[in-house]
Amino acid sequence: MKVKSTYFKDFINSFVSIAKGLWVTMTNWSIARPSVTELYPEEMPKLPENYRGVPTLPVNAATGRSGCIGCGACVRMCPEGIIKVEVDKTDPKDRKPAEFSIDISRCMWCGLCMEVCPTNCLKPGRDFELACYNREDMLYGLERLQQMGGELQVEEEEIAEPQDS
């Protein structure tokens, strides 16, 4: 029985496949293919559009405060129990939080507080540089949350309106 030798065929095949591999690396090396490295401290990384970071309270530019009505739904929902809200009850027609704090050191970014919020005033922020020097700074108060939230976007306002009325 004659066994067909693949010696020379293997030889040629190996050269072809090595040439293919070398071509792939050559195109990576010579043609200006952008590097995937992020030079983070010098250049900010480009966050994806749907990045969901720390919960924040965006401020409505017209009224000068967030849409929070101090209902406490987020307090009850939070699995870690780290949200504290005290309601300012001076005007019963206009409930607003006197104190709103999130202990961000224990927050796990689950987003349940934002889902349950009836006025959609809790929004995921885009800030990710949250390092600080002591534990107390990680307890974010109302001012910090509003500052991180920035201004309320217009389309978000439209969603929030029917629930207000």
Next chain:
Amino acid sequence: MPNPYLEFAKQLGLIVAIAVAVLLFVMVAVLYIILKLRWVIARIQSRLGPNRTGPWGVAQTVADALKLFQKEDIIPCGADRWLFTLAPAMVFIPAYLVYVVIPFGDGMTAKSLNIGAIYISAISSIGVIGIIVAGWASNNKWSLLGAFRGASQLIAYEVPIILALSVPILVTGTLDLDKIVQAQAGGFWHWNLFNIHHWPMLPIAFLVMLIAGLAEINVTPFDIMEAESELVAGFNTEYSGMKFALFFLAEFAAGFTLAAIIVTLFLGGYQPPLHVLGGQVTAKLFGVVPLFSLISLGWFIAKCWVVVLGIMWIRSTLPRVRMDQLMNLSWKALIPAGLVNLLLTGAYVAFWMPK
């Protein structure tokens, strides 16, 4: 009558000066080759590579070397102290000794031996003794395995190297590297690699030489000797500090040596690709004589650099071969090819070559 002591002192001074100059050249070349290798591999993998130390990261290897200087020099308690200390030098010195016969430029050979090619193949195979000693003296199974693999790899690949080396030697008819380079003068079509109108088997010898040389210097497709994923770091597992730095230096110095040998034997050494670009014409134009050898040195370094970049390209592309594949490649492909090539070349030189 000249004072014999003075003459001796002069000779000694000259030898030391040349040795120090070559050593400095090798050191600087290795420092830059390591940096360039990291850049090239990074670019091939779509990364940036070192860019923190100094402008664009150029001081990275210097910083690494300084770090290795500071490190504690550990000798494991079960190790053979003398051999353990001696091994890095035994690996580095052969890689450095090969430069004795390499013609860097026109008239820039440290010592032109008439058996230069034999000297090269003899000296470059001594390095593996240092590797075996390192693996044995470390008293570590990984090291010993790496050293054994290195020994079998060297035995397998020394043969095709010598077979490939013999082809340009037969065609040029001399073992003296200086004369081999001089025989390739007059444009790139006279270089041994491109000299196919003279003898078409020369490129095959080049290919065998390149593959076997890659195995000889243990770069990635053939680095089973220090295979990181199999043997922790191979023969240098137990080494730290300056001894490790010496191994590292020897590895890259051997890489540059391979490039220099390939350039000398196949790519025309210091000869310019066209006669016009050579030093002789320029020296006539500007009337500066020392410029002539400097330009030839420049051509030599430029060609070596191209070969070194090619080796970096190959080592960043190909995956590591298995032990049996490595042996198969040598005994079943390279050695038959080299033998047939040598036979045909010998017959050609004996019967048909125009005198």
